[in-house]
Amino acid sequence: MEFALSEEQKMLQDSVGRYLETACSLDVVRGVAEKSGLQADDVWSGLIDLGVPSMMVPEAYGGMAFGMLEAALVSEVMGRHVAAVPFIGACVLGPLAIARGGSDALKEAWLPKIATGAIRVGVALSEHTGAREDAGITAEGDRLSGRSLFVIDGGMADIFVVADTQGGLHLIEAGAEGVETIALTSIDRTRSLSEIRLTKVVSQPLDGGEDVLASLIDAGRVLYAADTLGAGWAMIDKAVAYAKERKQFNRVIGSFQSVKHMCAEMAAELEPCRSLIWYAAYAQDALPDDARLTAGHAKSHLSEVGRFVARTSTEVHGGMGFTDLLGLHYWFKRIGVNRQILGGPERVREELAKLQGWAA
Amino acid sequence: MDLSYGPEYEAFRAEVQKFLIDFKDQAPRGIGGTGRPAAETIHWQKLLIEHGYAARTIPKEYGGYGAEPDILKSRIISEEFTAAQMPGGIANQGVSMFVPTLLELGTEEQKQKWIRPTLNGDIVWCQGYSEPGSGSDLASLQTKGTEDGDDFLVNGQKIWTSTAKSADMMFCLVRTEPDAPKHKGISYLIFPMDTPGIEVRPLVTMTGNAEFNEVFFTDVRVPQNQIIGERGQGWFVANATLGHERGMLGDPNAAGSRLAEITQMMMEETVDGERLMDNPFLRDRLVKLQSRVLTMQYHGMRLLTARVKKESTGVAGLIVKLQGCDLNHDLAALAIDAMGEIGVLYDGSPMERSRGKWQWRYMFDLGLIIGGGTAQIQKNIISERGLDMPREPKPVKPAPADAAKSA
Ligand SMILES: Cc1cc2nc3c(=O)[nH]c(=O)nc-3n(C[C@H](O)[C@H](O)[C@H](O)COP(=O)(O)OP(=O)(O)OC[C@H]3O[C@@H](n4cnc5c(N)ncnc54)[C@H](O)[C@@H]3O)c2cc1C
Numbered sequence: 001m002e003f004a005l006s007e008e009q010k011m012l013q014d015s016v017g018r019y020l021e022t023a024c025s026l027d028v029v030r031g032v033a034e035k036s037g038l039q040a041d042d043v044w045s046g047l048i049d050l051g052v053p054s055m056m057v058p059e060a061y062g063g064m065a066f067g068m069l070e071a072a073l074v075s076e077v078m079g080r081h082v083a084a085v086p087f088i089g090a091c092v093l094g095p096l097a098i099a100r101g102g103s104d105a106l107k108e109a110w111l112p113k114i115a116t117g118a119i120r121v122g123v124a125l126s127e128h129t130g131a132r133e134d135a136g137i138t139a140e141g142d143r144l145s146g147r148s149l150f151v152i153d154g155g156m157a158d159i160f161v162v163a164d165t166q167g168g169l170h171l172i173e174a175g176a177e178g179v180e181t182i183a184l185t186s187i188d189r190t191r192s193l194s195e196i197r198l199t200k201v202v203s204q205p206l207d208g209g210e211d212v213l214a215s216l217i218d219a220g221r222v223l224y225a226a227d228t229l230g231a232g233w234a235m236i237d238k239a240v241a242y243a244k245e246r247k248q249f250n251r252v253i254g255s256f257q258s259v260k261h262m263c264a265e266m267a268a269e270l271e272p273c274r275s276l277i278w279y280a281a282y283a284q285d286a287l288p289d290d291a292r293l294t295a296g297h298a299k300s301h302l303s304e305v306g307r308f309v310a311r312t313s314t315e316v317h318g319g320m321g322f323t324d325l326l327g328l329h330y331w332f333k334r335i336g337v338n339r340q341i342l343g344g345p346e347r348v349r350e351e352l353a354k355l356q357g358w359a360a
Numbered sequence: 361m362d363l364s365y366g367p368e369y370e371a372f373r374a375e376v377q378k379f380l381i382d383f384k385d386q387a388p389r390g391i392g393g394t395g396r397p398a399a400e401t402i403h404w405q406k407l408l409i410e411h412g413y414a415a416r417t418i419p420k421e422y423g424g425y426g427a428e429p430d431i432l433k434s435r436i437i438s439e440e441f442t443a444a445q446m447p448g449g450i451a452n453q454g455v456s457m458f459v460p461t462l463l464e465l466g467t468e469e470q471k472q473k474w475i476r477p478t479l480n481g482d483i484v485w486c487q488g489y490s491e492p493g494s495g496s497d498l499a500s501l502q503t504k505g506t507e508d509g510d511d512f513l514v515n516g517q518k519i520w521t522s523t524a525k526s527a528d529m530m531f532c533l534v535r536t537e538p539d540a541p542k543h544k545g546i547s548y549l550i551f552p553m554d555t556p557g558i559e560v561r562p563l564v565t566m567t568g569n570a571e572f573n574e575v576f577f578t579d580v581r582v583p584q585n586q587i588i589g590e591r592g593q594g595w596f597v598a599n600a601t602l603g604h605e606r607g608m609l610g611d612p613n614a615a616g617s618r619l620a621e622i623t624q625m626m627m628e629e630t631v632d633g634e635r636l637m638d639n640p641f642l643r644d645r646l647v648k649l650q651s652r653v654l655t656m657q658y659h660g661m662r663l664l665t666a667r668v669k670k671e672s673t674g675v676a677g678l679i680v681k682l683q684g685c686d687l688n689h690d691l692a693a694l695a696i697d698a699m700g701e702i703g704v705l706y707d708g709s710p711m712e713r714s715r716g717k718w719q720w721r722y723m724f725d726l727g728l729i730i731g732g733g734t735a736q737i738q739k740n741i742i743s744e745r746g747l748d749m750p751r752e753p754k755p756v757k758p759a760p761a762d763a764a765k766s767a
Pocket of ligand 1 (some may be wrong): 259486487488489490491494496497519520521522523571726727728730731732733734735736737740757765
């Protein structure tokens with residue numbers, strides 16, 4: 001009975017974190033961001049060596065069959081290092097969708113390739129957390145048509161998991177006839193975001209329908225929240241380190257109480273969120289009654305705390321924080337995007353109110 | 361992470377539920393942390409200890425229930441008490457601060473003597489730390505204990521002493537080594553409040569009650585062996601207590617009960633013929649607060665696990681008082697805002713709800729944000745001890761050249 005990480009979980013997080021620490025330097029991030037925001041190829045290969053794409057794939061298909069807590073721990077270090085690689089869609093939601101809803105043949109066809117990193121999955125379901133611009137995918141027989149926006153990890157995807165407007169899930173190949181991918185440019189150039197336009201595209205059905213879809217949305221919310229936790233702590237650590245170095249008025253600015261208090265407030269707000277993430281991630285696999293509620297709270301609360309940390313850390317850095325030179329803005333922007341994907345906090349909270357019978 | 365509720369836990373939950381039904385009629389209406397517990401509260405407390413719902417992990421030989429720490433069982437207890445809206449155990453300064461300090465630093469004889477009656481609510485303690493000139497800078501305290509035979513003669517004044525009027529005993533910081541540096545000259549003494557030479561003057565607070573007092577000491581005779589720890593170690597002992605106070609004041613279970621109460625109130629109360637819950641702004645505030653309540657509850661589970669495993673908690677442990685007190689205050693604020701004009705009724709006014717408790721809490725919780733180390737002091741602690749940031753620079757003495765110039 002305990003509320004703590006196991007040694008294996010700590011080791012997993014540690015090994016991915018240590019790898020990213022050296023491999024995903026600010027120069028690497030900048031390199032990707034200044035090009036077109038696809039991915040850092042070397043980092044992706046390194047993550048393959050560490051087995052990251054196989055994390056969520058069942059053992060029978062060559063994977064490690066980890067749970068959502070492990071996924072959240074890795075997501076946290078991805079955020080910490082603003083890792084410029086596909087992860088949430090490609091390594092977690094994609095394989096989860098296929099493992100949960102795919103026929104044996106589909107699993108056999110795709111999961112082993114996902115596990116080796118040979119295939120990346122894009123995930124198109126944003127119409128179920130906020131449909132805009134008349135987007136939506138309709139299914140007729142085995143054909144899909146329509147648009148889906150804000151596709152997660154869509155930029156380098158080889159296959160897509162697509163939700164239709166009825167909540168049915170399907171799998172399509174990016175190279176199939178009738179698929180058009182349009183890159184969207186967000187403030188965060190470390191991860192891709194795209195739109196897909198489908199015209200009578202051949203698809204394979206994934207079973208489980210709305211239950212699987214809902215579980216993917218919940219899982220995604222936990223992972224974006226975990227990414228913000230990591231990115232947020234990186235911003236606090238950077239602020240504290242900078243405050244201990246930078247001198248004004250003949251003293252380090254970290255000795256000014258208002259600067260200390262800004263740092264203390266950031267830590268006091270963010271550190272308890274770690275427990276919320278652990279709980280919500282664990283609940284996805286082990287506590288079905290709490291899974292929706294806590295995923296929503298993780299997403300909305302980390303969005304609010306993340307915004308506060310992103311702003312405050314930047315202020316601690318003064319003008320330097322505002323520059324491109326320092327690169328602090330990569331974390332600021334990552335947190336900014338995490339807030340909106342899969343539902344901003346106001347919308348998610350309203351869902352939580354409905355879930356509990358507080359709103360009609 | 362292992363929070364699975366196996367059959368053992370379901371059985372335990374059923375047991376707690378049964379207790380709450382069987383003993384419903386014996387529960388007091390509220391626990392009231394600032395005065396002497398009423399007879400019905402003491403009775404309830406004894407029932408709770410007997411069943412393991414209070415003093416759960418305190419060894420049996422000292423009057424506790426003697427269970428192994430188990431975060432899930434603690435959680436089940438607090439969930440069920442919250443759901444049934446039943447009061448938990450006594451959480452006054454004796455139970456929450458003095459007992460843990462004794463367990464950590466007391467002699468065997470002291471533990472045997474004081475813990476049981478304190479837990480039972482038979483002995484009520486007050487905390488004599490703050491003085492008029494020594495609040496945040498507690499170590500500057502001036503109340504003196506001078507040796508006189510086998511005794512100390514205590515002279516000086518304490519202030520903001522909660523419960524002093526009705527307390528039996530005080531744990532008190534007294535300067536006994538005037539020549540030692542300020543942190544090393546203090547001793548932690550305990551003595552009865554009816555010792556000759558003690559005068560207690562109640563101080564009325566903004567709530568309209570006298571939750572705290574001034575306490576004056578004139579030649580109060582305290583035997584030298586009524587000390588916790590050694591002479592001159594009082595600052596160290598007090599810091600152990602203050603750690604427990606930070607834990608008590610940020611207790612997330614209290615926040616959970618409040619959230620449940622507010623939710624129910626917002627479902628029942630109406631304005632313009634609509635439930636308060638139907639107002640989207642109020643509802644959003646409620647859900648936001650729920651995020652914070654759950655976060656602090658899970659955080660509490662994490663800290664408890666770390667404590668059981670004797671792992672250090674670093675910054676995670678230092679933030680509880682700051683965050684918890686703020687959260688409780690914000691919960692009270694929502695309750696008041698949701699009720700609107702009705703929310704400001706007080707002192708038994710017609711239409712007043714719940715005997716004005718939300719206003720009382722809103723005011724008293726501000727006191728808790730200040731007491732036990734102000735929010736600003738908490739932030740100093742978090743930044744200095746948790747984030748390893750520089751301490752306040754000491755005032756600089758003018759350099760010789762400047763001194764010569766100004767001379
Ligand atoms: C409801 C309540 C119950 C209490 N119960 C008890 C009790 O039972 N026993 C007991 O001994 N005491 C008790 N206290 C006293 C409490 O511990 C003190 O009020 C508290 O420590 C603050 O001290 P002070 O009131 O002298 O304020 P001050 O120390 O004068 O503080 C005034 C303001 O200055 C700020 N400040 C002071 N120093 C610093 C600094 N270094 N950096 C930044 N800001 C600073 C404070 O944050 C505050 O905003 C209680 C207080 C309250 C409100």
